[in-house]
Amino acid sequence: MNKIKYVYLLALIAVMFSCEDAYNIDQPGRLTADAAFQTVDDLELGLLAVYNQWDLTPEISLAANFCDEVAVGFDSGGQGFALYDFVMNAASASAFDFWVRNFRVNNRATLVLEAANLVDGSEDQDRYNNILAQLHFIRAYANFEMLLYFSPDPQDDSTLAVPVIDFVAPTDIQPSRDTTGALWDYINSDVSAALNLSTVQSDPRFVSTDAINALRARMALTRGNNPQAESLATQLLGTYGLANTTQYQNMWLDIDNTEVILKLERTLNDSYDGQVNTGSVNTGGGWAGSVFAFVTATLAGSPYFEMDRSVFDALDPADVRYDVNVAPTSIISPDYPNDPDPINNDILVIQKYPGSEGRPLMNDLKVFRASEMLLIAAEARARQGNLTGAATLIKQLRDARFGTAQPLPAYGSQQEAIGAILDERKIELVYEGHRYKDLKRSGVDGNRGVDRDPIACTLQSGACTLPASDYRFTLPIPVVEINANPGIAAQQNPGY
């Protein structure tokens, strides 16, 4: 036997594999950062990803669960109990979500804006400019949201807001909070850039010049620039007008855009097509209706949150908002105050998000509507002392919602007017994520606070009222940030 064959065999195997292919491996299908954005088309794809980070369901959830829009449902599985009891601290999901999500939007928008510097836009300048306008707008919107929720007083420039991050931050950054004034400057520069670059006047699904002006109106009211708020809002109200009752109902089925200035489209199979984290402000995105119910916006759809009686009692059955918000399957106790079993005999099912395209609970998220512009204008008028002007606008809104002429309200004082406007906002903008910031902005001036129906909240835990001056109307810096950025703990908001 020729023994050398064994040596050949072993030697052959030893050289059979080159070693480099074992450790120099590139995974297939990876798109590196430098290859990602080459053309205006690429930027547009990048813009669509930034849009996709933009969500309103956390605001909807916080406003409903913390304030006086919902009561714990008969079919509750324990969702949102702690927040309903006004538990708010640095470890709360609300603080986490508003901080992390908005900084993520800020970061993603900035990334694409910086990439755009490297793309030649001259081939398609209008489109290029409009993409930049939308990116600036979305970034401004995110920073404005943080200003509203983390600044103890958005009208006091010296208070602390959040760090101004107008660049792609390195992962070892440990910034301190900047002042509210500095954050306003950042937001304003983005808004004016957007306004200068925008090439589309109106578009319900994408940011347009109208949407930019709607944001400016909201910003002006927040900052106390009432004349500008009134002028911008009035202008937009003139363009869009209020929906009639049919249009209004259709708007909530996503088949009418009469008074929609901007909405976020939610459609089948998009990344929001699913249940939210039920009962958490950190919704993770999902069907807006699943902030209130597990399955459908009907009695059988397992509504874990029901409409608070304080909302229901403010809705006139002749008002189209009653039809929109109260599901027909609701069980309404004929004598609620004396009902022996209000949990089971009075089930008010929320129907603002009934679903669309065949998918229950899935609806577009309305960012700006004409009616909000009307309410901004009304509040701006009231704050400027024009109480009659405010009342005229409120009548205009109620006329449209009832479909018949309603009496002209009379306000005896500015406080009364602002209070009445807050009450009107509570039913017009209910379940749209406004109540928390409305109370924070105007609750003290209008003498309003969280004021839940006493029967439902007493049955739950006794957490029924909370004054608008409470420290919890400003969110704490979340634990997740303090873990990474310990220095910011010394700048925690008052009360936490």
Next chain:
Amino acid sequence: MKLKLTWLLTLFMAFVMQFSFAQEKTVTGTVTTASDGLPLPGANVIVKGTSNGQQTDFDGKFSIKVNQGDILVVSYVGMQTQEVTVGTSNTYNVSLKEDNALEEVVVIGRITQTREKSNVSSVKLSEKSIKNRPNPSVVQTLNGQVAGVNITTNTGQPGANSTIQIRGIGSINGDTEPLFVIDGVPVDQDNFRSINPQEIASVEVLKDAGATAIYGNRGANGVIVLTTKRGNFEQDLQVNYNGFLAYSTLQDNDYNVMSSQELLRYERFRGQGAGAGNSTSVFNPGNGSPMTDAQIAEAPNFDWSEFFFRTGVTQNHTIQLSSGSKNFSQFTSFGYNDTQGILQDSDLQRFNVRNNLSGKSSNGKFTYNTNLSVNYSKSNEPNAIGTSGINRNFIIGAFESVPYVTAADYTTGGDLLSPLSFTNTPLFLLDRLRTYTRFEEEVKIVGGLNMGYEITDWLSANVTMGGDYNNNILTRAEGPTSFNALLFGGAENPTSGFQEQRSTRAFTYNQITSLNASKAFGKHTVGAAVYTEYFKAHFRQFGYFANGLNPSTFSPGDGSGLVQQAGGLFNDEADAEILNAGLFSVFGTVDYDFDTRYGFSASLRRDASSRFRDENQWGTFWSVSGRWNISNEAFMQGSIFNNLKLRASYGETGNQFITGTLFGGLDNTEDFFTSTGGYGNANSLALAQIGVSDLRWETITQTNIGIDFGLWNDRLRGNFDWYVKETSDLYQEGPVSATAGITSLDINTGTLFNRGIDYSVFYDVFTPKTENGFLMTVGFLGNYNETELQDLPNAEGEIISGGEFSAGLGRNGGQLYEYYGLRYVGVNPANGELLYLTADGNVTEQPSVGEDRVWLGKNAIPEWTGTFQLDLEFKGFFLTNQWAFATGVDRIDNDYASLVNPDDVGQFNLSRDILRAWSQPGDITDQPSPTAANRNSFASDRFMRSADFLRLRFASFGYRFPKSVLDGTGFTNVSVFVNAENAITFTEWRGYDPETRSITNAGGTTLRGYPTPKTFSFGVELGF
């Protein structure tokens, strides 16, 4: 079972007849070891000059046909071969002396050393410790058998993956499990459901750096070397059968849940639920008014736990054939296992074939071994276990359902839609049991070849090549008429439901090529070797998720029920993925021995991983180890010590499994964008990953000092080891300021220490004086381990993960996964509110989550774990007991928290404990008022409980039929046995199993999980 056995026996008889020889004379005998007189199973008894031979049976007995004057050659690995000339006697008892040059061997990679010359900390388990255990996973049978090896299984699913950790937790985000090697082929550490434990001949656990250095890039957390059975050269055909039948049941709990009558009275008292007459569930006899005492008395009591759980029946059969000629031997094994889980719809069916061949050239210089195992398994595995989905998690149905709703209340899924009541939970799940399908089919093929050639008497070349292939196909379907499909379908989607299928394939290839030299110069022996190792892993996956099923044609796994897309509602999704990983190493070792008194070894290696870039790609690791065989010194001659050895080792090994899995974190060094679904479901280009360019090897530096001892000829034997493992450049989430767009990155940061001792001591209280005499052995083995964190990546030196009460990661100087949170102290007698401590120790009802949370000094990893063992043998009877214990472990009993949640009244069953809830000022109780304002406000340590336990992990009782009875039957070995796993448990833990915990979900919380069972089995083992 009975029928099958009869069939098998017939088959065996045929074999025996087929292979009979013309009988001339049969001699019998027993082969024992000289040192302790114990029978020696598996020794070769061959008639010299022929191929006629056999192996001794379990009792060391043989029976062989010979002619007078023949010479019997009796041999065994590690023993001196003896020759016996056959005379007139028919009985020959042979006692083999241990061959000093060839005592028990230690297999460390390609190096095989005698136990005496080994410098390292390793433990070997024989076949006896593994076989016939009523557990389909070989890994789970190792539990409690090796000091320092901690095995946690957090589900009762048959064959489920366990987490194995040797000497504590070596990493935070990275891999913490040892490398598993079967016959030289590294295999997937998370998949053992397809491997038949009955094929394993031995398991060697390598613990210290000296031992694992040879596996360098994957052995940082220890190595477990499994060796399967082989035939011997010159061995007659041997046939073995063993089979067992096992019954598994749910372990007990101490939650003390209410009967229907108690629950309904409580509901009436609370004014909610059927007892108060206001339930929307199927059971509401009060119908608007509170139930009367008579109505309550009539309410049915249904045991949902008995409905969703069952007695799981397992059967296992293995047939093994081995034989060998002069230059060739083979081992063939065929196994079938059918294990029913205790949960409905949970099972494992497995089919294995193994073929191991060995051969050599006629001059013995060239040797080769092949091994090939082909395994197919199919398992039904319910998912959504541990979730809060009352329509998905069967465990909620079993443990929390109200007893007054019965299975007879179920009609159809559709009927449950309205009114939709939480109280109907068990019916939703009953519907799911009938309409939901989820099973996995898996083909696993492990094959390898190793070849060696002795170039000269001191130099040899070796190569080992092996592959591990897994193909897993998941099928999952939710039927169109199911409650869940209808629930989320809605009126516009009458053909809801879905079907998903997913094929996952992984192939890994490993090759080690080496040149080994060893030469003795007088009393000096010097060895050296150089190696290269090549490793490549490939992952392929694809699948579809089809929405919409036609009820008239739907059948799970078949495509005829799939409906076409309609307006996007029945959108089908397809996906596919390719991943590749690789490693390359070069390394060398040197060994030196002087007179079997002193020994020294060293290794040095360079490893490259595909996970890293540039200068971080290659890591350098090394180890040194030494020993002093004190018992071999002249001054020890004549002492009671037959063995006394001092060992020490020190070395570094590397870990590159950043996320703990083979295919996780493959290119975390890079920044990526990805094409994905964006706004309005349009395509978009999104940031996918922010890279960490300086990612590098995680390094474990281990110091080990150990002592091995044997007294009075090993009557007392054992070892102690002291170790310190320091993991530096830990893979963990480094928190990142959210202002950078993310909140954490997996980076190399921080240091983790594991310090502890391993001990194992065995003592033969009685040794048999005669054959079949009384043997009694007691054993104690265990481990103490403490963890300490250092250099955590933030200024505070502590990482608190998430919520109000959690297992934080820990703090500098503290233990890993230490609990952090509010301290609950009891119920305020004045008002029934919950009371907590502030950071300063003052009592408050409204603690500040920001300031009052503290580190609690407790965690979910036990400090002491171990086993007491008792083995008895007498006249063929044998009894084994293994008692396992763990101390210093705390877990959150979320299941109990759920059962005393006053807000669940009317929807779920509750513990009787809630009946003593506070109701009026002055009440002193542990249960708060059901309307306490702060009852939902704070998470705290209220439900943290000690999960220390002592349990009879394993017990076995059996009988081996004596030779005399078997004579003439053709059997060489017949034994019967009864086994029990987890039969008795002593613990303060109130839940089903103190050991079911999740380590990965840091903090060991448990909620609505699938408990591990207790199992009784009986079986038979037959040899020919």
